[in-house]
Amino acid sequence: MKLSEHQRIFTFNISKLINYAYMNDMELTFGEARRTNEQQLIYFQTGKSKTMRSNHLRALAVDFNLFIKGELTYKWEDVKLLGDYWETLHPANRWGGDWNKNDIKDGFIDAPHFEMNI
Numbered sequence: 309m310k311l312s313e314h315q316r317i318f319t320f321n322i323s324k325l326i327n328y329a330y331m332n333d334m335e336l337t338f339g340e341a342r343r344t345n346e347q348q349l350i351y352f353q354t355g356k357s358k359t360m361r362s363n364h365l366r367a368l369a370v371d372f373n374l375f376i377k378g379e380l381t382y383k384w385e386d387v388k389l390l391g392d393y394w395e396t397l398h399p400a401n402r403w404g405g406d407w408n409k410n411d412i413k414d415g416f417i418d419a420p421h422f423e424m425n426i
């Protein structure tokens with residue numbers, strides 16, 4: 309399958325995720341989606357990212373700002389509902405709060421991050 313086909317599936321699934329958030333009394337704004345190599349290098353060198361192979365570079369990842377009752381939150385516990393739903397939408401979907409898909413808060417946590425890892 310071409311990258312563009314994966315990107316289209318990813319984008320459609322993001323629309324479902326956004327809808328699911330609002331159905332559960334959450335609101336979202338966009339953080340980063342597609343990222344340049346230059347920006348990724350800055351994040352890598354400053355420890356904000358652990359990889360130079362981020363799915364943001366392929367337009368297969370997006371970071372959201374989550375609001376609950378009008379309050380911005382990135383807490384793992386708050387975002388987990390969305391992360392769990394995200395991983396039901398496609399077998400290649402991963403939530404940054406649960407890289408290992410083990411339902412445990414372990415390792416490097418990036419709760420606002422949703423990606424398709426192909």
Ligand SMILES: [Zn+2]
Pocket residue numbers: 364369370371418420421422
């Ligand atoms: Zn991200």
